[in-house]
Amino acid sequence: MKRLYFRFTIGVIIIMVLSFYVPREIFHLINKEEGRAPRPQIPFNSTVEQLKGIFESAPASQYHNLFDSLSGVLNYPLMMVDTSDPSIPPELHYRHKEPDRAGGPPAQNLGYIYIPLNKIGKMLVLGPMPRYFRNETQFFIVMAAVILAIAGIAGFIMVVPLARNLRTLELATSRFGEGQLDSRAAVKSRDAIGSVANRFNSMAESIQQMIQRERQLLQSVSHELRTPIARIRFSLGLLEGTQNEEERKERLREIDGEIDEINQLVGELLDYNRFQSESMSLNKQTLNVADIIGEVIKRLQDFQPDIKIDLHLEPKAESVVVADKILFRRAMQNLVANALRYAKSTVTISYRKESGEAIVEISDDGPGVPPEMREQIMKPFYRIDPSGTREAGGVGLGLAIVSRILELHEARISVEAANGGGAKFVTRWPGVTTEAPG
Ligand SMILES: Nc1ncnc2c1ncn2[C@@H]1O[C@H](COP(=O)(O)OP(=O)(O)OP(=O)(O)O)[C@@H](O)[C@H]1O
Ligand SMILES: [Mg+2]
Missing domain, CATH: 3.30.565.10 (Histidine kinase-like ATPase, C-terminal domain)
Structure with missing residues (x-):
């Protein structure tokens, strides 16, 4: 059971890790083929937050110097425009008034990030950013397909041996049920199915032995009964042919002895059978x-x-x-x-x-x-x-x-x-x- 648990947990972890890395690498590859810049290591958000932080902590007089030095080191073009600049999309005009929020690029302007500089009534424009996905739908379709494929393959790898072993076990149990007492499940795996199969095998073994013992007992009993019966029959034959009173008595004594023997055997058998029952209560x-x-x-x-x-x-x-x-x-x-x-x-x-x-x-x-x-x-x-x-x-x-x-x-x-x-x-x-x- 533990094994099965670990197997599934590890399987799920592998699926999760692959689902994260494989689509990433695929998009990276697509971007490279289409000549886009490689994915930045620092997420946009933290770059934006850093920029905001730098400007907020600096005095307004330093803004122009800061702007000059930063635009040289950033990976993306940086501009400083007036808040009233008509090139800023109208949705953003109200955003810059919320000092905490860097204006996220609206859908049609994907690729630009706006950072309001309230102290001087201007706005930093970072971008255009490389666009990593042509569009979101495409991203989700590819992502879903890749995850499905990974989960499918991983599931297949995990389930196939289990299914095969289950089938073997199922066949063995149904054969056993049909009376093939030597039917055993040849499952060697050390997982939960393997241990169920082992239990089944040992159960089958003891049932087979039990039934064999019963058969042997039955055989022995018939054999044991036959001997005195044959002797009774023999004595009866002799009895029939004799007129001698002494010999008749002798034969009758013999028959009596044989009947005693049968009686003893039956008595012992009954006892044996009684003691054999599981439910026997002990005082x-x-x-x-x-x-x-x-x-x-x-x-x-x-x-x-x-x-x-x-x-x-x-x-x-x-x-x-x-x-x-x-x-x-x-x-x-x-x-x-x-x-x-x-x-x-x-x-x-x-x-x-x-x-x-x-x-x-x-x-x-x-x-x-x-x-x-x-x-x-x-x-x-x-x-x-x-x-x-x-x-x-x-x-x-x-x-x-x-x-x-x-x-x-x-x-x-x-x-x-x-x-x-x-x-x-x-x-x-x-x-x-x-x-x-x-
Ligand atoms: N004390 C003993 N010394 C030597 N052999 C023994 C002794 N006790 C048992 N045996 C052997 O074990 C066999 C089985 O014993 P068991 O008591 O089961 O059967 P039994 O004495 O032959 O018959 P029953 O006890 O049913 O009347 C005996 O037949 C005998 O061969
Ligand atoms: Mg004895």
């Missing part, structure tokens, strides 16, 4: 981390009774976090469930405060997450070993939900290597005061 409050972790462990540990859970929390009352209770518990539950699933023997949960952030770390002594996959596993349906985790019951949405919950809280998560080589998930929740609550 933030100061939560006691020990209490929430306690609830989570109670809920999960039955599934992995052999894994030991080590808690490193600050004194209970000081381990706080500012978050939505349900969402915070959900995030902790997903992280602890993963840790329990992958740990060999121990899961460690620790809490500390650091520059206004509550840091909750969940680590295990399992296989860990290879550095190149630490970003990927946060995406929906990404699993390091898809075949392996399915048996362990993972849908692949747990961490995607965690990362969305953290995003809603403006909190951050990072995946690191734990001391024993396992995975360490570090979550940082803002908004806690570093002093202990009273």
Whole structure:
């Protein structure tokens, strides 16, 4: 915006300067060609004022001497005539009575300037002056034409790149609107249009990514649903062909398990979708981390009774976090469930405060997450070993939900290597005061 402003301001200044100088030079040239004297550097008015001043301050007795010396140095002829001289045009006869005004030349006498010398009842006549313009109409026509031409050319130079860039931007946006999601505006300029184009490009980029993500999600969901459905169909086929009561029960159990899986997937998907919505309102409050972790462990540990859970929390009352209770518990539950699933023997949960952030770390002594996959596993349906985790019951949405919950809280998560080589998930929740609550 600033750039555009400067560009136009400088453009206007250039137009003004050119409009002043170019016509001047053109007339100068015309005058020269037509053999007229060059334009005087001192404007008429100041010459006239000077002359008046000199005569007014001198005593009347000096007038004739003054007249003689001045007429030698002036560029124009100088005469001294009687006020009653019939050669003075009649309009001027009354003018000389106004002592302050040098008689400006009337139109038909253009080229003469009359200066009244009231002390001696005479009048100085300066002229004839060279006439610089043949007539005023001609002057104005040429002036207007030159200014128009300059403004036109300058305007053209200023507007053409803008118009071209606008057109490019317009094309890109309409193509994008028609569904070409990879349409971008190739505008390189650093002016206002360039910055709008940049904004458009980054907006288009994120919309494209968003739509791609949705498509991928849809694809993954269909894929995820297909597997249990195919297995149900397979089990049903076997069920049909068997008379054996034991085998029938086994097949029904399998079908039940697959339906559970579909149910879990649909549940997680609904959650994921719910957390995804922008308008999700948070009920933030100061939560006691020990209490929430306690609830989570109670809920999960039955599934992995052999894994030991080590808690490193600050004194209970000081381990706080500012978050939505349900969402915070959900995030902790997903992280602890993963840790329990992958740990060999121990899961460690620790809490500390650091520059206004509550840091909750969940680590295990399992296989860990290879550095190149630490970003990927946060995406929906990404699993390091898809075949392996399915048996362990993972849908692949747990961490995607965690990362969305953290995003809603403006909190951050990072995946690191734990001391024993396992995975360490570090979550940082803002908004806690570093002093202990009273
Ligand atoms: N503690 C961990 N140790 C090693 N790998 C992990 C750990 N936590 C997550 N992962 C890897 O990240 C993948 C994604 O985890 P995520 O929680 O999103 O899905 P999931 O656990 O497979 O399924 P869900 O949580 O939806 O039931 C996991 O499949 C696993 O490969
Ligand atoms: Mg998980």
